[in-house]
Amino acid sequence: MDKVKVIEIKKSVFADNDRDADSLRSYLKAKGVYLLNLMSSPGSGKTTTLIRTINLLKDKLRIAVMEADIDSDVDAVKIKEATGIQSIQLHTGGMCHLDAEMTRQGLDNVMLEGVDLVILENVGNLVCPAEFDTGAVRNAMILSVPEGDDKPLKYPLMFSVCDLVIINKMDVLPYFNFDLEKCREYVRMRNPKARVIPICALSGEGVEAFADWLLEEVAKWKQ
Amino acid sequence: MHELGIVFYIIRDVKQAAEQNGVEHVSAVVMNIGEVSTVVPEYLSDCWRWAADKEEMLKGCELKIRTVPAITHCDGCGGQYSTVRYGKKCPHCGSDDTWLLQGREVEIKEIEVI
Ligand SMILES: Nc1nc2c(ncn2[C@@H]2O[C@H](COP(=O)(O)OP(=O)(O)OP(=O)(O)O)[C@@H](O)[C@H]2O)c(=O)[nH]1
Ligand SMILES: [Mg+2]
Numbered sequence: 001m002d003k004v005k006v007i008e009i010k011k012s013v014f015a016d017n018d019r020d021a022d023s024l025r026s027y028l029k030a031k032g033v034y035l036l037n038l039m040s041s042p043g044s045g046k047t048t049t050l051i052r053t054i055n056l057l058k059d060k061l062r063i064a065v066m067e068a069d070i071d072s073d074v075d076a077v078k079i080k081e082a083t084g085i086q087s088i089q090l091h092t093g094g095m096c097h098l099d100a101e102m103t104r105q106g107l108d109n110v111m112l113e114g115v116d117l118v119i120l121e122n123v124g125n126l127v128c129p130a131e132f133d134t135g136a137v138r139n140a141m142i143l144s145v146p147e148g149d150d151k152p153l154k155y156p157l158m159f160s161v162c163d164l165v166i167i168n169k170m171d172v173l174p175y176f177n178f179d180l181e182k183c184r185e186y187v188r189m190r191n192p193k194a195r196v197i198p199i200c201a202l203s204g205e206g207v208e209a210f211a212d213w214l215l216e217e218v219a220k221w222k223q
Numbered sequence: 224m225h226e227l228g229i230v231f232y233i234i235r236d237v238k239q240a241a242e243q244n245g246v247e248h249v250s251a252v253v254m255n256i257g258e259v260s261t262v263v264p265e266y267l268s269d270c271w272r273w274a275a276d277k278e279e280m281l282k283g284c285e286l287k288i289r290t291v292p293a294i295t296h297c298d299g300c301g302g303q304y305s306t307v308r309y310g311k312k313c314p315h316c317g318s319d320d321t322w323l324l325q326g327r328e329v330e331i332k333e334i335e336v337i
């Protein structure tokens with residue numbers, strides 16, 4: 001009978017990614033580029049919000065967008081057409097999330113010279129993107145009214161890693177039993193420091209608050 | 224398919240560890256999986272079988288999963304309780320001021336070699 005030899009490893013599968021993410025952040029800090037990781041469920045309004053926000057900011061900041069999508073390049077084209085800024089497609093090869101290595105490879109295709117802000121539209125999913133640090137300076141997420149005010153209770157990790165929660169589709173509030181105050185309270189339970197900004201990306205209402213937050217964040221990062 | 228992605232990270236780490244230890248074939252990999260990690264053990268096992276058999280070093284290699292219970296600590300009363308059973312609110316004192324002590328692990332514990 002052959003003897004079994006046991007070799008202890010004791011290593012989290014996230015360990016390498018956490019290290020890669022930290023080194024990407026140091027690289028971005030040295031270059032003075034701010035990377036925002038934007039997450040949400042599919043269809044919550046990421047692309048619509050980005051177009052509005054970029055059009056408010058493009059005279060003040062040089063912005064580029066990376067669109068993570070399983071296969072299509074619809075969103076990257078939409079952003080380029082609606083704002084004129086640099087926008088690239090990042091194919092995830094079927095993966096349900098982006099890790100730091102994939103983010104770094106995506107950035108290799110962005111002309112970073114003179115760019116102040118890169119926004120990454122992550123894969124639409126509230127579960128595993130929260131688990132993988134992309135190397136971004138901050139995480140933000142969009143929750144839309146039709147999804148319900150109890151999402152922070154159901155996806156605790158996502159809300160605990162985000163510093164900004166945008167509540168989108170405020171125009172449809174009258175048709176859903178979405179309680180904004182309750183939602184703020186649930187977000188606070190997950191992350192007491194998180195900022196909550198209600199908007200309507202369709203009309204543009206409230207979007208300046210997000211734009212101002214970005215301006216402040218980028219200025220702090222470049223100090 | 225989240226678990227397949229996780230399997231690729233496990234394979235990368237196991238191959239690296241095996242090479243460092245001069246091992247040519249790994250017969251089993253033991254994982255610690257937290258009760259409230261985002262990994263579903265049955266899916267992980269299925270993805271493992273499919274992907275591991277494509278690697279010479281991991282052909283037939285078994286994936287053994289040890290479940291790590293999720294435990295929450297309460298800052299209100301200093302007590303601890305089962306996260307899965309009681310969630311965010313402490314069953315001892317009713318406080319919401321609680322945090323997860325363990326239960327999110329997705330960790331390679333050890334490998335077995337014959
Ligand atoms: N009523 C309303 N609809 C909105 C609002 N913002 C976005 N939508 C609509 O929601 C749908 C999805 O918007 P997108 O911006 O494509 O959402 P997304 O999160 O980028 O979607 P994916 O990239 O497919 O995950 C579109 O039909 C938008 O017109 C809003 O504030 N109010
Ligand atoms: Mg989109």
Ligand SMILES: [Zn+2]
Nearest residue numbers: 096097128225
């Ligand atoms: Zn995933």
Ligand SMILES: [Zn+2]
Nearest residue numbers: 297300313316
């Ligand atoms: Zn208690």
